[in-house]
Amino acid sequence: MVEKINLTCLGCPMGCPLQLSIVDGEIREVTGYECKRGEAYAKQEYTDPRRMVSTTVSCPTGLWPRLPVKTVDPVPKDRVPAVVQTLHTLEVKAPIRMGQIILENVAGTGVTVIATRSLPEMPEAD
Amino acid sequence: MYDVIIIGGGIVGCALARELSRYRIRVALLEREVEVGFGTSKTNSGIIHAGHHAHPDTLKGQLEWIGNQMWDDLARDLNFGFSRIGELLLAMQAEDLNHLEELKKQGERKGVTGLEMWSPKRLRQEEPNLSHDILQALHAPTAGVVNPYEACFGLIECAQQNGVELFCGQPVLSITREDGGLLIHTSRQQFRGRFILNAAGVFADQVAAMVGADDFKILPRKGEEYMLDRRLQGIVTRLIFPTPTVSSKGVLIIPTVDGTIMVGPTAEDVNDREDLSTTFSGADKVFTAVRRYCPAISERDTITEFAGLRAVADSNDFVIGPSPIKGFFNVAGIQSPGLTAAPAIATYVAKMLRGEGLALDEKTDWQAKIEGPPRFALMSAEERRAAISRDPAFGRVVCRCELVTEAEVLYAIKHGARTLDGIKFRVRAGMGRCQGGFCTSRVLDLLSSTLGVPLTELTKRGRGSELFYPRDDRIAPGDGL
Amino acid sequence: MKSPLQKTYDVVVVGGGPAGLAAALGAGEAGAEDILIVDRETEAGGILNQCIHSGFGLHHFKEELTGPEYAERFIQSVLSRQVTILTDSYVMNIAPDLHIEVISGDYGHLEVQAKSVVLAMGCRERTRGAIRTPGFRPAGVMTAGLAQKMVNMKGLLPGRRIAILGSGDIGLIMARRLMLEGCEVVGVYELMPFSNGLTRNLVQCLDDFAIPLRLSTTVAFIHGRDRVQRLTMAPVDDQLMPILNQSWQVACDTLLLSIGLIPENELSTRLRLKMDPATGGPQVTSTLETSLPGVFACGNVLHVHDLVDFVTEEALRAGRFAAEVAQGRRRPGDNISLQTGENIASCVPHSLSPDREQVVYLRVKRPLKDCVLTIGDRYEKVFRMLIPSEMIRLTLGPEILDRYFGEHLKIEVHPGEVA
Structure with missing residues (x-):
């Protein structure tokens, strides 16, 4: 039984439509690409698709109430919801420096989450 | 017990409120929306008609010209923009010429001054961007433009300053008769009044029906308007009217008091009193009509569009006067030229109340003028410097398209603005090219901090129109993955 | 102070x-x-x-x-x-x-x-007025950028069930962002027959979340007096006008606009x-x-x-x-004007000087495959694919211009086949 999977190559703006033939969970053939980046992309995306995650965490004392954060490395695509949900239940305290570690091993992925901006405290109202 | 309760805070209700605030009586105004002027008045074309349009045998015809002459004082006292830019009524075909002559005579009979026929040559000199196919035009220098909502805000501020009590967000649900007066039940409280003035606009027949005084029907007539980009500023300098038909004055080109160009309105009878939608066919009618007399105007220049409902009575005239129910007066069916006539309607009604036995003794301390909102955009360089040194909030620009400062937004909130639209119509923040893309967040912050209301409870124009929702971090993120 | x-x-x-x-x-x-x-x-x-x-x-x-x-x-x-x-x-x-x-x-x-x-x-951002959408004027219609600011900086949501008009990058990015915030994105609708977003965003913001992208589609009517209740969507014809007898309804409480800058x-x-x-x-x-x-x-x-x-x-x-x-130093003035020709929507700068390397940015009018870009007779480059949403950047060395004696150069793209 051959399973067909369609992907769009992100190797360049061409966006070649790739078709993967899968047999027993293994890639048998990749077609549709116009350069060799297409094949490599297809293999990575099929065997271990990963995504960078950026979202915000709560920072009630900050100049803004949300602090933007990101994973320093991509996480497995199917773990993205878990990563985001973990971060959305987090609360941090200002001041924050850009690059500061917010959470290590987020949702068991082994990936670290850092702040993507510095966030001073909200100044006291006059 | 109030001496007078006005139902409806549109231009008519607000004019009534200010007029009655001259006298030593207790007056309340009940408005169903969250702010005054949020119904028909907000979507009105803003034209102070020259005075010659309506027939002198009709009530609207009589009050039109009287009202017209009251706007200079009103604008000066209440510090809102009013400009007598004049109007041109165009004859596009031979049969229009007679009509123009008749209107000129009708105007002259009413005492309207300055009416003059313009030849195509004169027209081309004065308004070079109009079509060269126009046969003749009737010029009426007495026509002007205002922002109707600004007039409402000014009138009510003055009325409140002189003791009128304003209750917004209180739709009237029922009215019962009592000894010596009437009892009004709103969604929140009860009001007792000796006299009730029903100025409920498109809902006036429904309110009248609450006491069985509905010997008239309101037939809402929708009008769609299209606001054009400032690129077209100055393309015409006067109000441009085609020769009118029975049901409508036609599609106009309106140089608003702010200098932008607006085109419209359509005239479409509708059943739904909440139908404020614009339509493809409406736009098509407007632009097809307008391009006949001003070919340079294009639909592409639309920056925003809106629709309003005219409160047309089945008699096709104003319905003003006492009803069979003692103490209950209708001030209804105020269709065009209702805005123009509004101040005259107010004095007409006051006289009528006096005739019905209400003692109207003038207050000695009545204040005709209000301070009025500051307008940074209109200040000179020196005035701006002085304003900023007086109040640093003038140094913080909130809306850059219309150059509106924080000080103006705070003034608006102090004087009753509760919603994003309330701010927009008072100070113009969000009315410009970006339509609120940049200033919305700042305006909401100011409303939230000044009123002590969370951002998620702020609305566009009252309950049900909340702008932003709170986060809910219990909800799992999208699992399409 | x-x-x-x-x-x-x-x-x-x-x-x-x-x-x-x-x-x-x-x-x-x-x-x-x-x-x-x-x-x-x-x-x-x-x-x-x-x-x-x-x-x-x-x-x-x-x-x-x-x-x-x-x-x-x-x-x-x-x-x-x-x-x-x-x-x-x-x-x-x-x-x-x-x-x-x-x-x-x-x-x-x-x-x-x-x-x-x-x-x-x-x-x-271009707003609702610029595209002349008929209907009511409820809360819940806003530009994607305003929604982005409110979500990412203030922690507020524009709504819960969201439709996005325009497939520009901000709209695509916001589709993903709102899905991650627990909202439902019912679809992204694009007036043109092609998307205006980067391919990467189409894949990672839409495909990853199974959000449908419907091309040649627009909003024909916005329903809801106070808050958006639903939209009438319609396909568009070659003139980009909605075909109203093929319209359908989409229930949502928010319409985000990502229709250009x-x-x-x-x-x-x-x-x-x-x-x-x-x-x-x-x-x-x-x-x-x-x-x-x-x-x-x-x-x-x-x-x-x-x-x-x-x-x-x-x-x-x-x-x-x-x-x-x-500091009072001036480069030699330009002496060649740059003009847009076939298939070129725009270019910056508008004139060139032969005395140094020049950087030229341009955009094509429509997607083009296997095409040749020419600048007068001085420059020629083959491209596999050019799309309007991706700006083209060229550097022209002085050697290309130094012996050019004309006053104008025209930039053109000649397609192999239309994509």
Whole structure:
């Protein structure tokens, strides 16, 4: 039984439509690409698709109430919801420096989450 | 017990409120929306008609010209923009010429001054961007433009300053008769009044029906308007009217008091009193009509569009006067030229109340003028410097398209603005090219901090129109993955 | 409070977003001593502060950063150069002699004299009015950028069930963002027969979340008096007009608009700069100088970019040239005008000089496959694929132009086949 999977190559703006033939969970053939980046992309995306995650965490004392954060490395695509949900239940305290570690091993992925901006405290109202 | 309760805070209700605030009586105004002027008045074309349009045998015809002459004082006292830019009524075909002559005579009979026929040559000199196919035009220098909502805000501020009590967000649900007066039940409280003035606009027949005084029907007539980009500023300098038909004055080109160009309105009878939608066919009618007399105007220049409902009575005239129910007066069916006539309607009604036995003794301390909102955009360089040194909030620009400062937004909130639209119509923040893309967040912050209301409870124009929702971090993120 | 400003600056930069920051940096590198950035927001960085996704900086920093990181790195290097950043301040007027009036939240009315000015005001989003959508005017219709600010900086949601009109990158990014925030994105609808977003965003923002993208589709009517209740959607014909008898209903409480960006040129218009209707920005020379000597323009106020890295590169150059003029040094004037020909929507700059390497940015009008781009008879390059949403950047060495004696060069693209 051959399973067909369609992907769009992100190797360049061409966006070649790739078709993967899968047999027993293994890639048998990749077609549709116009350069060799297409094949490599297809293999990575099929065997271990990963995504960078950026979202915000709560920072009630900050100049803004949300602090933007990101994973320093991509996480497995199917773990993205878990990563985001973990971060959305987090609360941090200002001041924050850009690059500061917010959470290590987020949702068991082994990936670290850092702040993507510095966030001073909200100044006291006059 | 109030001496007078006005139902409806549109231009008519607000004019009534200010007029009655001259006298030593207790007056309340009940408005169903969250702010005054949020119904028909907000979507009105803003034209102070020259005075010659309506027939002198009709009530609207009589009050039109009287009202017209009251706007200079009103604008000066209440510090809102009013400009007598004049109007041109165009004859596009031979049969229009007679009509123009008749209107000129009708105007002259009413005492309207300055009416003059313009030849195509004169027209081309004065308004070079109009079509060269126009046969003749009737010029009426007495026509002007205002922002109707600004007039409402000014009138009510003055009325409140002189003791009128304003209750917004209180739709009237029922009215019962009592000894010596009437009892009004709103969604929140009860009001007792000796006299009730029903100025409920498109809902006036429904309110009248609450006491069985509905010997008239309101037939809402929708009008769609299209606001054009400032690129077209100055393309015409006067109000441009085609020769009118029975049901409508036609599609106009309106140089608003702010200098932008607006085109419209359509005239479409509708059943739904909440139908404020614009339509493809409406736009098509407007632009097809307008391009006949001003070919340079294009639909592409639309920056925003809106629709309003005219409160047309089945008699096709104003319905003003006492009803069979003692103490209950209708001030209804105020269709065009209702805005123009509004101040005259107010004095007409006051006289009528006096005739019905209400003692109207003038207050000695009545204040005709209000301070009025500051307008940074209109200040000179020196005035701006002085304003900023007086109040640093003038140094913080909130809306850059219309150059509106924080000080103006705070003034608006102090004087009753509760919603994003309330701010927009008072100070113009969000009315410009970006339509609120940049200033919305700042305006909401100011409303939230000044009123002590969370951002998620702020609305566009009252309950049900909340702008932003709170986060809910219990909800799992999208699992399409 | 006492004014923090000097009377005179070598270079005054209007706008503290990515373009303004890079222009100030470029001016500093070229030897300008006194540099002022005026920004109307409470912090510099512009729109980058709300673009919390990654994808910025691959060209400039050689690593993939998020918007706030990109902004903060620039702010740090600008501040280390003693550039003054005046935030919460608004340029009221620039006189032709470059006397500038500013009003500031903290310092009130201020005046400075500039030797040169860099315009870097960025752009704004097209709104509902620009596309003439009939219907009601309820809450819940807003631009994608406003929603982005509210979600990412204030932690508020634009709604719960969301439709997006326009497949520009901000719309695509917001589709993913809102899915991650627990909202439901019912679909992205695009008027044109092709998407205006980067392929990567189509895949990672839509496909990943199974959000449908419907091309050649528009909103034909917005329902709901107070808050959006549903939309009438319709396919469009070749003239992009809705085919109403094929319409269908979409239930949602929010309509986000991602229908294009417009350079914010109110100041430029007041300065009576010569404008280019194709870009919506001023016409500029190869040194990015506008028709008013001493006034330069860069970034999205000049023409809408899709990569911040290109904004940075352009702005660094604008800053350098502005600094040179402020110091009394002028490059030779341009002597070749650049014209857009077949399939070219726009190009910047509008003229060239043969004395140095030139950078030209351009956009095609429609997607083109296997095509040849030519500049007069001086330059020819083959492209596998050109699409309107991805700006083309060319560098032309002096050798291409130095023995060219014509006055005009026309840029054209000749397609192999239409994609």
